[in-house]
Amino acid sequence: MLTDTMSRSLEALEPDEPEHLKFYSCGPTVYNLAHIGNFRTFITADLVVRTAEALGWKVSYVSNITDVGHLTQDDVADATGEDKMAAALRAAGQQFPNIWDLARYYADAFIDDWKRLNLREPMVRPRATEHMREQIQAINQLVKAGHAYVTPSGVYFRLSSFPEHGKLSGNVDKEQLQVGVRDVVVDDNKEHPGDFALWKQDDKHLMQWFSPWGWGFPGWHIECSAMAMKYLGDTLDLHAGGEDLVFPHHESEIAQSESLTGKPFSRHWIHTRFLVVDGEKMSKSKGNFFTVRDxxxxxxxxxxxxxxxxxxxxxxxxxxxxxxxxxxxxxxxxxxxxxxxxxxxxxxxxxxxxxxxxxxxxxxxxxxxxxxxxxxxxxxxxxxxxxxxxxxxxxxxxxxxxxxxxxxxxxxxxxxGICPPETKTEQSFEAELQVDIERRAELKLAKLFAEADAIRLKWLDQGVELRDTPDGTVWKLVKP
RNA sequence: GGCGGCGUGCCCAAGUGGUUAAGGGGAAGGUCUGCAAAACCUUUAUUCAGCGGUUCGAAUCCGCUCGCCGCCUCCA
Missing domain, CATH: 1.10.730.10 (Isoleucyl-tRNA Synthetase; Domain 1)
Structure with missing residues (x-):
């Protein structure tokens, strides 16, 4: 049983194929170190997998890495449209020679943190940059089917061709969306302000691929549709992500995928609520922003x-x-x-x-x-x-x-995933420690407690705690 | 303006109509121990933001009030 975003109620999770869960979980954009809020969402996905496995199900688990920079304003290609990866590269200019190295560095860091938090490895961890062909093909099909149109600045999804847009988020009233608080910059080439980009042309963008529409790069939403369907088929059993992805990201994925296949994109949706720190949204300016490394x-x-x-x-x-x-x-x-x-x-x-x-x-x-x-x-x-x-x-x-x-x-x-067996790594000081433990046992027998306590304190200063148990003295590492 | 969530002890938090309101942390007392540490035992909410209503019965359902928070085209 899971809370389904679409119906807003608790529903039984019923895979299309009994006891085989096809599961896609939206991963991070690697322009920075992932923070603990990101990881809460990935832990949710991990727990879905673990629970399904505990029930004896087979799980086909896919979690992507978004390593393409996308425009800050998804639907516009003007001077303000520097994407986050480009901005990160500019900020870390000395550290990374180019945007590809930056993406690789943060993707590696992400996988490293993932392992430290004892998260299950996905069956595949597809990267957007490695699935350009699939994305271009999907866009091409959408254009041919009339769900998308080509303009001089890129290819847009034609929202009017998919009347169900908004069914996931409840944002069905397009007029109300227009009075949203954030300025939406309008590209004159768009038929409707809500149409979203599938392919963009922008000479300033640092990652460029050749396509039937010239050099450019894919929109943010198409990668997940293309990769999910490549590895899991037209209809997934479950699609997960953070609550902020409900709209517009997942809404757009539905529009693209269902326009392409005519089939439901995912049977179930779950979204992890945001994490707050001390009751407030995490932000760097508030100083309550934490990564795993922090x-x-x-x-x-x-x-x-x-x-x-x-x-x-x-x-x-x-x-x-x-x-x-x-x-x-x-x-x-x-x-x-x-x-x-x-x-x-x-x-x-x-x-x-x-x-x-x-x-x-x-x-x-x-x-x-x-x-x-x-x-x-x-x-x-x-x-x-x-x-x-x-x-x-x-x-x-x-x-x-x-x-x-x-x-x-x-x-x-x-x-x-909270009580992994201890991995016993031989510590360099163990021989010395063993000598001290034996000496301390002799001192205790001789009731020379001050000397015995001195040994314990000496090791505690080095982050090793000695504990006397009925079976003898044991030690463990503690925070210095 | 639209969509949605939350308010339970000192802190985190489960519980969504019916025996004693889970669990963890903290605090206090005790057992064990030369002392520590760990562990164990005991204690720590007649009450669930407030007010009204429905009901034999409400933390749980309904209404109103107060307070907090998220999303609304970069965001997990």
């Missing part, structure tokens, strides 16, 4: 904690991100880690209490919550309840229950 590399937060914080509120409600919510999430993620240590430490024991049934029940409830319109709040609560069960019985866990606990954590991680 929080993880500079402030030392755990990327998994960031993921947790970004999914704490269901996708269909605005998420209020705060530093407090991030550190709350960090505590929870740490709890999962600790829980895994406890469970893994008990797998060799014999006997013990039975908790597998209760964990199975909780996992089932978490999955149910995800099936109920991706209710991540409830799913996370159920996941956390499971750690309570494991911790409560930790001293009585037998091997069977411990293995059930590990399996539970693995299942929760598959579904929610």
């Amino acid at each position: 929080l993880v590399d500079e402030r030392g937060h755990d990327p998994i904690a960031l993921r947790f914080a970004l999914m704490a509120t269901p996708y269909n409600k605005p998420l209020n991100f705060t530093m407090q919510s991030l550190s709350d999430a960090g505590k929870n993620v740490e709890r999962f880690r600790e829980c895994r240590r406890v469970a893994e430490g008990a797998v060799d024991r014999t006997g013990g209490v039975e908790i597998a049934a209760e964990l199975d029940r909780l996992y089932g409830e978490a999955l149910d919550a995800m099936c109920d319109d991706l209710n991540t709040s409830v799913a996370l609560a159920k996941a956390l309840e499971g750690t309570g069960v494991i911790f409560r019985e930790q001293s009585l866990l037998g091997g069977d229950s411990a293995r059930a606990a590990v399996r539970y954590l693995d299942q929760i991680n598959e579904l929610l």
Whole structure:
């Protein structure tokens, strides 16, 4: 069950082919580092995939990268029409020799952040620049069918040829749109001010391709239509994106694709609500604008904690991100880690209490919550309840229950991506640390506690916390 | 002007007609420990922005008021 943007109600997600989800999620434009709001949307897509997989479905997951700069004013090619990628290149002129390098750099950074947030890899991650032929063909067909017209400044989609335009956003009253707050610059070549560009000609544009309409570049909307249909067919089961894409982007994709095929473009639509920071929209001028790098590399937060914080509120409600919510999430993620240590430490024991049934029940409830319109709040609560069960019985866990606990954590991680197994990387200081741990144990036996505490403090200063447990002293890395 | 959302404890937040209003964080007390840390136990909303209405029964439905927020042709 998902909230469908088209009908504005909760609908069962029914793939055309049973148990095979064809899913397209709109990716970022790579003129800059993606921020945490972008990633909230991509996490939503990730959770759709994970939930479908948990139900045993096959998922054909496509998420694009927009690496073509588009005009700031989509429908006009005048002096103000410098696109964002060109502007970014100008701002970072020394860093990148040309716009292609800039796009490649930010696309790589994006994929890097994507992995750190434990997001599933799509089946294909198509790039707009690598699908020029498909886009030109689509435009050509639209022109031939009379849905688009050629002008000296480019090719426009003829809105009047697609009366259903506006069915997704509810922006059906074209007159009301005209009194919108933002100035819409009118190109005299357009038949109707709402017609949108499929192909633009502009000598100043830094990326140019040859087409039947001369040198130019594609409009913003056509890439998604062309790439989605190439990889997933004429009708998708689900199309996702941020709430700002409802209009005009997805509205235009529908117009293009359905004019082309005469078939519904997507059976379902979901849109992730915006993230706000401290109750306000993120913006660079307010100083509340965060990228993954800002929080993880500079402030030392755990990327998994960031993921947790970004999914704490269901996708269909605005998420209020705060530093407090991030550190709350960090505590929870740490709890999962600790829980895994406890469970893994008990797998060799014999006997013990039975908790597998209760964990199975909780996992089932978490999955149910995800099936109920991706209710991540409830799913996370159920996941956390499971750690309570494991911790409560930790001293009585037998091997069977411990293995059930590990399996539970693995299942929760598959579904929610919040408790990945620790990747044990050998630390350079481990030999030295081991010596100190043994020395400290001797000191403790001799009741020389001041010296023992000094060792613990010494390591804490270096970001290593020592903890005494019934099974001996363990250590973990902490924020310095 | 058009379209849409939200207001639940100190903070985040679930719950959309019916047993005790999930869960997390924080705070307080306790257990364990040489001390820490972690974990565990207990406590922390007779009340859901306000006012009226419908109902045997409302945080949940309806109306009004107040407050906050998003989109409306660059934006996840």
